[in-house]
Amino acid sequence: MPETQEFWDGMRRGEFTLQRCNEAACNGKSYFPPRPFCPGCGSRNVSSFKSSGRGKLHSYVIVQRPAPGFDGPYAIAVVELDEGPRLMTNIVGVDQTPEALPLDLVVELAPEEIPDGIFLPKFRPVGGVR
DSSP states (O other), X not given: OHHHHHHHHHHHTTOOEEEEEOSGGGTTOEESSOOSSOTTTOOSOEEEEXXXXXXXXXXXXXXXXXXXXXXXXXXXXXXXXXXXXXXXEEBOSSOSSTTTOOTTOEEEEXXXXXXXXXXXXXXXXXTSOO
């Protein structure tokens, strides 16, 4: 879809691209996932920008059973980006245990390439393995 192309191009470069509403009523609020209109006011006066790629672990669940493409255990996480939006993702580069995944853990973007040259937005603890 053309409205998400900039996001996927950014992921390929290792950047997390967000969009923001340019209407005064929304005060530059950013949002995710990308779409051609503001989810708050419906305006099409939106723009894209490179985010910091950093955030905090807001919530997660650890899945023990393997699934296609995933060996258990793995965390399905909600990360709150520094710019405000939250997204579901995976936390990588760390043991998949409650001890290694404290809430508010500071994380950074760690894109992972899958077949067909697509890069998924995954996150790892800032500073490496804990």
